[in-house]
Amino acid sequence: MATFLDPSCYPFPPIRVFIIDPSTGDWRVLAEGLYFANGVQLHKDQKYVLVSETGMARVLRISLTNGTERTVFADSLPGLPDNVNRSPRGGYWVSLAIPRYQGSPSLMDILANWPAVRRFLYTVRFESLIRSLRSVVYHLDVRQHLPRLRFLLLLKALTLFSDLYLFQF
Numbered sequence: 001m002a003t004f005l006d007p008s009c010y011p012f013p014p015i016r017v018f019i020i021d022p023s024t025g026d027w028r029v030l031a032e033g034l035y036f037a038n039g040v041q042l043h044k045d046q047k048y049v050l051v052s053e054t055g056m057a058r059v060l061r062i063s064l065t066n067g068t069e070r071t072v073f074a075d076s077l078p079g080l081p082d083n084v085n086r087s088p089r090g091g092y093w094v095s096l097a098i099p100r101y102q103g104s105p106s107l108m109d110i111l112a113n114w115p116a117v118r119r120f121l122y123t124v125r126f127e128s129l130i131r132s133l134r135s136v137v138y139h140l141d142v143r144q145h146l147p148r149l150r151f152l153l154l155l156k157a158l159t160l161f162s163d164l165y166l167f168q169f
Contacts, residue, residue: 017051019064031067034060039083041092052081052094059084059094059140074140078102092140 016032017040031037035055042049043061050073051060057077063069079096087093100109111118 017049017062017067029067030064031062031070039081039085039094041084041086044086050084050092052084054080054082054097057081057100059092094140 015034015037017030017034017037018027019030020027030049031051034051035053037051038054039052040049047065048061048063051062052058053060057075057080058072059074059077059081061071061073074094077094077096077100079099082095082097085093111121
């Protein structure tokens with residue numbers, strides 16, 4: 001949990017995304033200034049990557065040729081995105097590690113304007129305060145960019161023969 005909290009404790013966006021050429025080993029910075037990029041998925045057109053930006057509760061679409069060309073793919077998600085994966089049936093699955101509810105914001109939302117408090121709480125290891133027994137999986141439609149809630153209280157997800165199976169208790 002410490003690696004999860006550390007980047008979100010600071011008032012500036014320190015996170016970068018790199019591109020590595022596996023055949024040559026060459027690398028370059030694709031994008032920087034991200035608020036805790038926590039998942040990267042190649043877009044189906046292979047011209048962009050989708051990056052789940054946990055600190056902003058959104059998914060960005062970033063050009064592979066010019067990392068400064070960014071658009072918001074999904075914004076104001078009802079949780080902090082933990083990863084993004086392409087669905088074999090189209091669209092993308094986004095897991096939301098810490099749900100956010102209208103009228104009941106998460107502790108990370110409440111402390112958004114107080115980085116010093118977040119830093120202090122990080123030093124005393126307050127992960128039990130932000131942990132949630134609930135997880136949310138969203139399906140983002142490529143055409144409409146409309147998220148559809150699929151499941152709450154997620155324990156495990158498994159893709160088998162192009163179908164997604166979700167388990168809970």
